[in-house]
Amino acid sequence: MTLAASLDPKNCLSVLVKEENYSDLKDRGLWIQKNNKKRRINARIITRLEEVELVIYAVKSYDMANASGLIKDYKGKIIICQNGLKILNYNFPNKNIVYPMVTSIGAETISLGVSEFKGTGLTYIGNINEKEPLPNNFTNLFRYEFFKVNSVQxxxxxxxxxxxxxxxxxxxxxxxxxxxxxxxxxxxxxxxxxxxxxxxxxxxxxxxxxxxxxxxxxxxxxxxxxxxxxxxxxxxxxxxxxxxxxxxxxxxxxxxxxxxxx
Known part of the structure; x- marks a missing residue:
């Protein structure tokens, strides 16, 4: 949720959710809380991937194989933010260009659709294939309120x-x-x-x-x-x-x- 909240509001944002959570999230909306202040995240809630320019993939590392089925027809760029080392050897279905993101910010899920921002930290993004340059607009996708993004090789x-x-x-x-x-x-x-x-x-x-x-x-x-x-x-x-x-x-x-x- 913090990732969604951090994206610049000029972007057209959709959040892909599990079907069993769709109705509740549609009614409640998505929220980010910081310093006891809460704001709604401006995002469409969907259960199937639509035509998009970029996918930000934020799932647990053990859910990678299951979640990849949701994007099996997507051939575009993917930013992936997760813990662990398996991303280094994982192959997406369509040989997508993958940009791992590493962050040390703190966040906690309070309830369904609500996350609390707990503390800032540095965030790094780069191409898994070090020979390929990072698109110039990637670091500008995020607002500094939550993520201070640095591009690295x-x-x-x-x-x-x-x-x-x-x-x-x-x-x-x-x-x-x-x-x-x-x-x-x-x-x-x-x-x-x-x-x-x-x-x-x-x-x-x-x-x-x-x-x-x-x-x-x-x-x-x-x-x-x-x-x-x-x-x-x-x-x-x-x-x-x-x-x-x-x-x-x-x-x-x-x-x-x-x-x-x-």
Missing amino acids: NIKDYIWCKAVINSAINPIATIYNLKNGDLIQDKYWNKVEELLLESSNVAESEGIIFPNNPLESARDIIEKTPTNMCSMLQDLKKGRRTEIEEINGEICNIGRKNGVQI
Whole structure:
């Protein structure tokens, strides 16, 4: 929802939803909340993809295969925003040009159709094929109110950096039922550091050159989003599947393959 709210209002926006949620969302609308102020998102609600210039794909990594059926006839450009590493090897049905987006903003789903913005952070976007340039208008799609978007060439390194950070912040916050700001306490931060080191070693075995120091970036995220509940903890509290396998599990698999002790 935060992605939809962040798009410049000059864009003609449609939000593709599950059929079972269509009637409720049609009646209630889509809303973003920030600093106890709530505003309606100007978007059409649809259940089937129409003819569009660009698709922004924001689904859980384990839902990629199922959700791709919704865009099976779409041949255009795709911006994809999700956690984990599977995007690096995923092939969309029509060999679409894919632009991964990596962000550290904090947001929480309050109820169906309502999200609360919890804290800002940096956002990066690039072409999965580093030889292809990014369209000039992509970074202008988003309003700075939520997303400060930077165009980068080495998006793979940013995807890995985010996965490494998530592999430390998310499990510790989830196991101990903490908001991000609580992780700054030494007894939790030490555990975050240990996981960061293990995951960083795996990334380096893949030849990844971190664009930012993961330790410093993790601390920066925690300080900028102190009231945010990480997505893994949100999922657990709502009885949904988490992305532990897609984040930590994938890093462990790659580490074993490369002979990294974890």
